[in-house]
Amino acid sequence: MSQQVVKPFYRLIQGDCLKVLPTLEAESIDLLVTSPPYNLQKEYEQSLSEKEYLQFINTVLEESYRILRTSGRVCWNVPNQIRIHRDGDLWSPLVKTANLMEQVGFKFFDILLWNQNFSDSATAWGSWKSPSSPFIRHQCESILVFYKKTWKMKGVGSDLTTLDFMRLTKSELWTMRPETDRTHPAPFPLELPKRCIKLFSYLDSVILDPFLGSGTTMKACQDLKRSCIGIEIEPKYCDIVRKRCFGRTFLDHEVEYEFQVFDERVAVSGGYYTVNHSHVDVTGVERKNE
Numbered sequence: 001m002s003q004q005v006v007k008p009f010y011r012l013i014q015g016d017c018l019k020v021l022p023t024l025e026a027e028s029i030d031l032l033v034t035s036p037p038y039n040l041q042k043e044y045e046q047s048l049s050e051k052e053y054l055q056f057i058n059t060v061l062e063e064s065y066r067i068l069r070t071s072g073r074v075c076w077n078v079p080n081q082i083r084i085h086r087d088g089d090l091w092s093p094l095v096k097t098a099n100l101m102e103q104v105g106f107k108f109f110d111i112l113l114w115n116q117n118f119s120d121s122a123t124a125w126g127s128w129k130s131p132s133s134p135f136i137r138h139q140c141e142s143i144l145v146f147y148k149k150t151w152k153m154k155g156v157g158s159d160l161t162t163l164d165f166m167r168l169t170k171s172e173l174w175t176m177r178p179e180t181d182r183t184h185p186a187p188f189p190l191e192l193p194k195r196c197i198k199l200f201s202y203l204d205s206v207i208l209d210p211f212l213g214s215g216t217t218m219k220a221c222q223d224l225k226r227s228c229i230g231i232e233i234e235p236k237y238c239d240i241v242r243k244r245c246f247g248r249t250f251l252d253h254e255v256e257y258e259f260q261v262f263d264e265r266v267a268v269s270g271g272y273y274t275v276n277h278s279h280v281d282v283t284g285v286e287r288k289n290e
């Protein structure tokens, strides 16, 4: 395995990803790992109509497509079904997002099933012991895995061991306990981005999370020595990210940190957030944006 000489960087941008994403350089990101808002009236969500919500996700996907490299990949964590309003119909973020991804131009690779494996004996009630309107309790969420144009990805430095590779590829069912720390209202467990990042990216990859929340994706990138750009709209969650990730030091490598509060006026006036992503490994192989 060749060693990296590039320093991993960790960039947190406090702002609306609808405004920040258009300022990121085209074809500069290798892997996007995220869990978006689902319009469930959580404390960080605006109440949108289904049409408005899908338009929002569509715009994020279009911009993500532009900034991903040709072989760039997306791991998008979504529930299979939700009910937005108490008496409303069920609908599927999984199905709707997968459709949008295809419309935007992404190619389908897989749907990984995050099995949360509750070991209690509870059941969904619905019409108890009658087929009139039963409900099914959900123990799984999905991770949509799509890519931009080509599945084969070049990069420098794979840290997948035999055991990692076997564990991560032997089944599409990934069993991971949900996160119990509720500093943020809807975090995913650290294990989720770690698995995606390890299997789908190289050591010199740049990972993006446009809905960074409490910074779980950034923490996973740090643990795996990858660079990360995270966007989060809520200042209080950015504070959590800074406490959790910024200032961590590592014995065997140096890192760079950057925190920016997005300023539309500066960004619009010219390429503010470019990703300087030309990496050179010890063998002198340079990988430009490809």
Ligand SMILES: C[S@@+](CC[C@H](N)C(=O)[O-])C[C@H]1O[C@@H](n2cnc3c(N)ncnc32)[C@H](O)[C@@H]1O
Pocket (backbone or CB within 6 Å): 015, 016, 017, 018, 034, 035, 036, 037, 044, 184, 186, 187, 188, 189, 210, 211, 212, 213, 214, 215, 216, 217, 231, 232, 233, 234, 237
């Ligand atoms: C499901 S949570 C992500 C949780 C994250 N995976 C974690 O482990 O903490 C979605 C996050 O997206 C943020 N968000 C919502 N709309 C946003 C927008 N337009 N731009 C950037 N962040 C946004 C919310 O504040 C929330 O923290």
